Amino acid sequence: MTIAPFEFSTVAHLEYPAGRTANDLVSLREGIARVPPESLFFHIARVAVRHPRAHDLPPNDFANWTAAALQEPEVAERLAFAGSQPLTELEALRSSLLRILDESGSRKHAEPAAQAATFHFITARSVKAPLDLVAAEPEQVVHLWPQIDTAAAFYHLVEARVLGPGQDDLAAWLKSRGATKLAEVAESVTMGGMPLLRLHREIGARWRRSLITARLVRRTEESDAARRQEARAVVARFAGRLRKQRGGRE
Amino acid sequence: MSESATRLEPNVSHPPLHAPPPGGWLERYAQVVAPGTLRALEALARRLRGHRIVMVNTTKTGGGVAEILHRLVVILNELGVPTSWEVMEGDERFFNVTKKIHNALHGHTETLTAEDREVYAERTRLEAERLELDGDLILIHDPQPAALISLRRKPGQRWVWRCHIDLSSRDPDHWEFLRPSVSQYDASIFSAIEFVPPLPIPTYLVPPSIDPFSNKNREMDADAVTEVLDRLDLPRRGPWVTQISRFDRIKDPIGVIEAFRMVRARRRARLLLAGGGASDDPEGAEVLAEVRDRAAKVKDVTVLELPPGSDLEINALQRASTVVMQKSLREGFALTVSEALWKRRAVVASAVGGIPLQVIHERTGLLSRSIEGAAFQTVRLLDNPDLRHDLGVEGRAHVRENFLHTREVRDYLAVFTSLL
Numbered sequence: 001m002t003i004a005p006f007e008f009s010t011v012a013h014l015e016y017p018a019g020r021t022a023n024d025l026v027s028l029r030e031g032i033a034r035v036p037p038e039s040l041f042f043h044i045a046r047v048a049v050r051h052p053r054a055h056d057l058p059p060n061d062f063a064n065w066t067a068a069a070l071q072e073p074e075v076a077e078r079l080a081f082a083g084s085q086p087l088t089e090l091e092a093l094r095s096s097l098l099r100i101l102d103e104s105g106s107r108k109h110a111e112p113a114a115q116a117a118t119f120h121f122i123t124a125r126s127v128k129a130p131l132d133l134v135a136a137e138p139e140q141v142v143h144l145w146p147q148i149d150t151a152a153a154f155y156h157l158v159e160a161r162v163l164g165p166g167q168d169d170l171a172a173w174l175k176s177r178g179a180t181k182l183a184e185v186a187e188s189v190t191m192g193g194m195p196l197l198r199l200h201r202e203i204g205a206r207w208r209r210s211l212i213t214a215r216l217v218r219r220t221e222e223s224d225a226a227r228r229q230e231a232r233a234v235v236a237r238f239a240g241r242l243r244k245q246r247g248g249r250e
Numbered sequence: 251m252s253e254s255a256t257r258l259e260p261n262v263s264h265p266p267l268h269a270p271p272p273g274g275w276l277e278r279y280a281q282v283v284a285p286g287t288l289r290a291l292e293a294l295a296r297r298l299r300g301h302r303i304v305m306v307n308t309t310k311t312g313g314g315v316a317e318i319l320h321r322l323v324v325i326l327n328e329l330g331v332p333t334s335w336e337v338m339e340g341d342e343r344f345f346n347v348t349k350k351i352h353n354a355l356h357g358h359t360e361t362l363t364a365e366d367r368e369v370y371a372e373r374t375r376l377e378a379e380r381l382e383l384d385g386d387l388i389l390i391h392d393p394q395p396a397a398l399i400s401l402r403r404k405p406g407q408r409w410v411w412r413c414h415i416d417l418s419s420r421d422p423d424h425w426e427f428l429r430p431s432v433s434q435y436d437a438s439i440f441s442a443i444e445f446v447p448p449l450p451i452p453t454y455l456v457p458p459s460i461d462p463f464s465n466k467n468r469e470m471d472a473d474a475v476t477e478v479l480d481r482l483d484l485p486r487r488g489p490w491v492t493q494i495s496r497f498d499r500i501k502d503p504i505g506v507i508e509a510f511r512m513v514r515a516r517r518r519a520r521l522l523l524a525g526g527g528a529s530d531d532p533e534g535a536e537v538l539a540e541v542r543d544r545a546a547k548v549k550d551v552t553v554l555e556l557p558p559g560s561d562l563e564i565n566a567l568q569r570a571s572t573v574v575m576q577k578s579l580r581e582g583f584a585l586t587v588s589e590a591l592w593k594r595r596a597v598v599a600s601a602v603g604g605i606p607l608q609v610i611h612e613r614t615g616l617l618s619r620s621i622e623g624a625a626f627q628t629v630r631l632l633d634n635p636d637l638r639h640d641l642g643v644e645g646r647a648h649v650r651e652n653f654l655h656t657r658e659v660r661d662y663l664a665v666f667t668s669l670l
Contacts, residue, residue: 010290012664015455017443052284053647058613068611120443122455127664129293149286197284 006141006173008133010152011126011159013049015042018121024112025070028062029101031121037090038163039123044083044093045158046124052150052196059083061119062097069117075104084193086158126159128168138179139214141170142207145200153200157190181210274328275321275463282462283656291656294663295329301670303333304385308348308394310337311558312526313496314458314585315391315414318658321461325659331666336381338395344373348394349533351428355393356500356580357419362427371397378402387666390435397431408669412439414458414582416603417447436669441583442604454665457607459658460588460649465561467592470569478566484552485520489572489632492522494564497538497555500580501525502600504544505621509577511548512625517632524554524567568593572638573631577624578602588653591615594642598627608653614645 018039022028032040043061051058058064059080067076082096131148135141145153160168167173174183185206189199219227271278280288305323309316319335326333340348347366354360378401387408390396392415399409411432417425417440425447432438437452446453460467479486491510495501503523510521523541526534538555545551556563568574574590574597581603588608590597597615599605609615616627631638651657 010293012294012660014664014668016453017446017455050652051648052651054644122443127294127667129290129297131289131293147286147289149290150284151290152286
């Protein structure tokens with residue numbers, strides 16, 4: 001079976017009201033139980049898109065609101081922990097959140113939030129646009145990776161895995177092409193819970209490092225002339241960088 | 251006693267807002283946004299090739315909407331999405347009526363008379379004949395031009411109503427006046443979910459944004475800031491607490507003076523209230539007179555009336571501020587907050603309208619809900635340079651990702667694509 005090349009796309013998110021609000025833990029539970037999976041995804045996973053440069057990733061919207069508006073720090077930290085794994089399947093995530101709220105609700109009733117602090121459930125739909133960056137081989141993914149924007153990185157690493165479509169799931173494609181190590185790097189870094197911009201850079205860096213061995217092996221199989229030519233190109237690039245730096249200083 | 255109550259003369263020497271830099275505006279954005287952002291915008295714009303967009307509002311100058319449109323229209327065109335901008339004109343009677351509607355939608359008590367309704371309808375009829383509305387998608391900004399749809403919609407066109415106002419405390423009568431028109435649109439856009447009223451049409455959430463290269467936001471060195479302070483006859487020595495906002499009751503300038511009076515009783519500081527009016531706001535002069543009257547009774551308060559085109563002055567005044575306040579009672583979005591955050595200023599702001607989206611309490615700024623709260627947080631910031639620094643760094647990063655024009659263009663492209 002021929003495996004199609006991987007086409008990078010970016011997405012813009014159309015956000016809209018999910019039609020539910022919460023003022024206390026009971027209505028929060030009700031909302032979490034009823035909203036579509038896209039809404040859970042928005043409030044949990046997409047926090048990373050809203051704060052891509054943060055030093056540390058803020059907790060998800062449910063945890064944030066429970067801490068700030070309901071003054072329930074214990075419930076908030078449990079909700080934060082439940083939502084800290086971005087690749088979790090959404091119905092499993094929903095069950096975890098509901099279990100926490102059920103347990104908290106059985107012990108005590110938090111004060112309702114002031115009307116101005118009502119929690120509004122939001123949902124989102126992605127509008128996809130191809131970036132005209134296509135990788136036929138896994139190694140090309142590594143080269144193209146720095147050219148995509150953080151929204152595209154999030155889409156291919158997290159959103160496509162959790163919400164679909166499956167053909168845009170980058171780790172799955174890498175596995176299907178036998179690049180298991182690249183896929184594992186992507187998955188493990190994504191699960192690490194770091195801010196998106198750092199995650200984007202970190203995956204690129206680890207991928208490049210992981211290719212060094214393969215490159216060295218390939219290089220030994222090349223002719224002396226090809227190796228010399230490549231060395232000259234590397235030196236020329238390095239000299240160009242030095243000239244640019246000197247120009248910048250002057 | 252109050253210090254000077256100055257009116258600044260229009261400054262026409264600033265570079266024009268539209269002057270495109272070499273390479274265009276988009277290329278300049280590459281200096282500040284994350285890698286890949288512009289490629290992503292181009293990819294989204296490609297999906298709209300062949301479609302024309304028309305933006306409609308009621309003023310070319312003054313207020314956040316006009317500022318946004320000045321740049322968004324250029325950027326959309328640079329991306330290959332032909333976009334034009336039409337301005338609905340009106341006389342004083344029309345703008346008095348729309349100001350009433352505006353205030354009532356913000357929750358103030360106003361009465362819309364039969365005559366007011368007729369003034370609104372008549373102006374809509376006149377402008378419907380004059381405006382060029384031949385695009386594939388017509389984006390109408392705010393309530394003033396909302397009724398154009400019933401007179402000018404053509405088959406196959408998509409009409410979207412973009413509301414920049416917080417409708418959460420809307421007056422029901424005024425909303426009922428507007429709702430039949432709004433319900434005819436294909437979709438509506440609001441700045442924050444809290445603002446959205448029940449509507450039978452799809453609703454999308456798109457916060458507004460700022461331009462980092464406008465005269466109001468571009469980098470300025472310390473000498474340039476000092477030059478502006480000297481020219482405005484403002485003492486160089488602060489610390490300055492400022493609120494730079496239209497003189498409008500919903501911005502609560504009197505509340506700012508009261509909060510400052512409490513601050514001044516405990517710390518040495520100066521307050522600057524600076525702002526102008528929008529051409530569609532006839533109430534500004536009255537509010538300014540009230541503010542001057544109150545300011546005269548508090549020590550170290552300066553009131554500065556800024557004419558249109560004072561963007562560099564606003565930039566310098568924000569940069570000269572130790573604390574920037576935005577103590578609004580109601581807000582659409584309060585882009586002045588994003589402007590201050592972009593300049594790494596420490597911000598104290600009310601938790602109303604779109605402000606909590608920009609000011610994440612203790613992370614990008616400090617929120618307050620009362621005059622005492624505003625005073626308390628201001629004193630806290632005056633006393634704590636490390637806190638000001640940390641909030642400033644996080645605030646700028648937050649604006650970079652969420653409140654620059656590139657993000658708003660991206661959202662609009664998504665809305666347009668979903669409708670065309």
